Amino acid sequence: MSSLRDKMNRLRGAASTVPSSEEPVAAAAVAEPELTIESQQATAQADDLETLSEEWSSMGVKLLHNEGGSFLIRRLVYPANHRHGTHCIGELSAAVSGLSAFHESAVAAEELLFLDLETTGLGAGTGNVPFMVGLAYWAGSELIVEQAVIRHPAEERAMLYYLHKKLANYRYLVSYNGKSFDWPVMQTRFIMNGYNRKLWEPLHLDFLHPSRSIWKNTLVSLRLSHVEEERLGIERIDDVPGSLAPQLYFQFLADGNPEPLRGVYQHNEIDMLSLVCLSIRFGHLLNGIGTGEFELPMPEEPEELIRTGLWLEKMGHGDRAEQMFEAAIRLEQGAAATLNMLAARDKKAGNWQRAVLLWQKALAQSVHHGSAGMNASVELAMYYEHKLKDYDSALSYVSEALELSLGHPLGRKDAKRRAEIEALRKRKERLLRKTGRNLAEI
Structure with missing residues (x-):
């Protein structure tokens, strides 16, 4: 000084x-x-x-x-x-x-x-x-x-x-x-x-x-x-x-x-x-947006809608947060990663019905886009295996996740990706045993 x-x-x-x-x-x-x-x-x-x-x-x-x-x-x-x-x-x-x-x-x-x-x-x-x-x-x-x-x-x-x-x-x-x-x-x-x-x-x-x-x-x-x-x-x-x-x-x-x-x-x-x-x-x-004398523009991007909702929820305004979440879901251009984000929030809150719908929507929108679709598939596999005990559906989702992961450009080179692939293989093996099927080449 x-x-x-x-x-x-x-x-x-x-x-x-x-x-x-x-x-x-x-x-x-x-x-x-x-x-x-x-x-x-x-x-x-x-x-x-x-x-x-x-x-x-x-x-x-x-x-x-x-x-x-x-x-x-x-x-x-x-x-x-x-x-x-x-x-x-x-x-x-x-x-x-x-x-x-x-x-x-x-x-x-x-x-x-x-x-x-x-x-x-x-x-x-x-x-x-x-x-x-x-x-x-x-x-x-x-x-x-x-x-x-x-x-x-x-x-x-x-x-x-x-x-x-x-x-x-x-x-x-x-x-x-x-x-x-x-x-x-x-x-x-x-x-x-x-x-x-x-x-x-x-x-x-x-x-x-x-x-x-x-x-x-x-x-x-x-x-x-x-x-x-x-x-x-x-x-x-x-x-x-x-x-x-x-x-x-x-x-x-x-x-x-x-x-x-x-x-x-x-x-x-x-x-x-x-x-x-x-x-x-x-x-x-x-x-509250749209209340009183002052009108605020709603966020236009799905991720900003969801992040705004998550922040409002954290600040104790769950009702206004839901308005943001619903607006994000309605947007057709909603990115799979954004839908996964909201699904993770619903999973934590125990809102399984909407979480499953969001994962399914994310998977449908990201079949050709790698990690977002894979994450949705893994979440759905865990849901059907542990919540519904529907091992056939769980096996279908984990197989899709494994296929998406293997198809990623870094699927066999990136260390983190290799670890994810190995975890998916083990999950698929376990589900095959639970369904009573013979182990196939995976």
């Missing part, structure tokens, strides 16, 4: 200031005309604000003083009717009730604190410093976005002092991978700066996990920027990738020119808004 601190101290440039303004604190100007200019609730929390040089002021950045020192802060205020992709952020008030399923306790929009960091590195260790902390919270009928930035290590304590006071006002921390990264990084910084007593312990709403549960096989990437584009209708234009943020920050430290940080501010701002919209999407989904 000391080497990083020394490097930052050597590289930092001094920022000029002008006398404190007596005008009300204004939110930063942004491109969207519907953004409001000021928020009394946001400004009331500032101990003292100073206007900075023109380079900073053009980005809406102010200098904030408190008992810990000073740091930079940028505030934006979004009205409820601001649209970000397919959602208006005001939908949060209606969607938030669905989020109670995460912790089985009531959730209010005013209890949510959204968090997204821009850091000097990727790890959660002591050498990784959050140089920009993005926060968002709901106040009245507005969404307040705050971005705290340190220009050098000496400003970190003031920033953490401000954050430490703010955290206590919220019950839930909303993030995207924040449970594993953002919050551990913040905890480390708090402890290293002496805020280890009575450290806030939030209830986490980390939306990476439900995103992974639902979209891990239907989206090519689970990065927030890709999820928002594919499922929230958000398109970023000239966005600075988050991976470049540390480089741009060190460039600022080297020459004192804040202009490279403009893109980092905008990237973090969009992250915060997208996180709010992701909260809205999951809240609506948990409240």
Whole structure:
């Protein structure tokens, strides 16, 4: 940590200031005309604000003083009717009730604190410093976005002092991978700066996990920027990738020119808004698709339908899960692997009747497609052998599974495939003995 601190101290440039303004604190100007200019609730929390040089002021950045020192802060205020992709952020008030399923306790929009960091590195260790902390919270009928930035290590304590006071006002921390990264990084910084007593312990709403549960096989990437584009209708234009943020920050430290940080501010701002919209999407989904004022599109791919249903079931909404399952079954283009997935769920739940139908449908759709058909055949063989004691039917299915496995291109080369073939041979031998037939060449 000391080497990083020394490097930052050597590289930092001094920022000029002008006398404190007596005008009300204004939110930063942004491109969207519907953004409001000021928020009394946001400004009331500032101990003292100073206007900075023109380079900073053009980005809406102010200098904030408190008992810990000073740091930079940028505030934006979004009205409820601001649209970000397919959602208006005001939908949060209606969607938030669905989020109670995460912790089985009531959730209010005013209890949510959204968090997204821009850091000097990727790890959660002591050498990784959050140089920009993005926060968002709901106040009245507005969404307040705050971005705290340190220009050098000496400003970190003031920033953490401000954050430490703010955290206590919220019950839930909303993030995207924040449970594993953002919050551990913040905890480390708090402890290293002496805020280890009575450290806030939030209830986490980390939306990476439900995103992974639902979209891990239907989206090519689970990065927030890709999820928002594919499922929230958000398109970023000239966005600075988050991976470049540390480089741009060190460039600022080297020459004192804040202009490279403009893109980092905008990237973090969009992250915060997208996180709010992701909260809205999951809240609506948990409240029920097609209910109330807000209509969500049903997933179009069978696997996403089933994965959505499995997640809803896990969250305690079995009735809505069944809607997803039935929709997936009705799709003619349902892949055999997807049907096997749903059949496995039914098998675990003891719903044997539908599981058998799904395996039979998967087998019919995958006669020429290898492993999915083989898996369905094996499941059917086990069902008829152990549940119905119908050894003839079981023998028929295991023979079909063996044929499919031998016909696979890697059937005799792949070690795992060879082990599967040997297990099928033994199963077929056992069924032949149970049916009283002579052992044939297998």
